[in-house]
Amino acid sequence: MKFRYHFQKVVDLKSNEKTQAEWMLSTAIGKLQTEEEHLLQLMNDKNELISVIQSATESTASVSSLQEMHRYVYHLDECITKKNTDVKHAQVNVQRNQTFLNGKMVDEKVWLEARDKAKSKFQQEMLLREQNDLDEMATVRFAAKTGRAI
Template sequence: MRFRYVYQKVVDLKSNEKTQAEWMLSAAVGHLQSEQRSLDRLFEDKRATFSVIQSEMENKASVIKLQELQRYVDYLEQCITSKLRDVKRAEIHVENKKSFLNSKMLDEKVWLKAKEKEQDKFQHEMLLREQNELDEMATVRFAMRAR
């Protein structure tokens, strides 16, 4: 006789939900990394622009050119501020997905533990049946020899 868990479909569902939660967390982490790379590029652009401003000042560049570069730096500052908000939202999203995954993992673990207990109970009952059959066979043999 083979063990069949009556709630196996629920266990499978919980496992699938956990897998989907893992995928969602992975996507959220990927989005966060993308936002952080974008922010790093903005900081690098700002540093590069400051370097250009420095070299233009040493070369006695025109005021118009320096004003243009300063406006670009101001624009980069606005972009950095916006991107920092995006990164923060992405971090919060990752934390939410981690929490969701933890709840799905706990849910799956509960169902797997219930299945394991049921399987242990089944195996124990099978061992008892087997032992009873062996005891009955021994009793019959003993009775046959006693005659």
């Protein structure tokens, strides 16, 4: 007789939910990495522009071009501020997805442990049945050898 767990579909569902939560977390981490890369690029652009402004200040650069570069630095500052907000939102999303995944992992573990307990109980019952069958066969043989009825 083979073990069949009555709630196997629930176990499968919990496993699928955990897998979906892993995908969601993976997507959130990818989004966070993208936002952080964009932020880093903006900061590098700003630092390069500041270097250009400093070089232009030392040389003979027109006031209008310096003003234009300063306006662009201001624009980059605004972009950096917005991107910092985006990064924080992405971090919150990663944390939320991590918490969600942890919950799904606990759910799956509970159901897997319940299935394992049921399987262990089934195996013990099967061993007990086999032992009882062997005991009965031994009793019948003994009775047949001694010529006594059971």
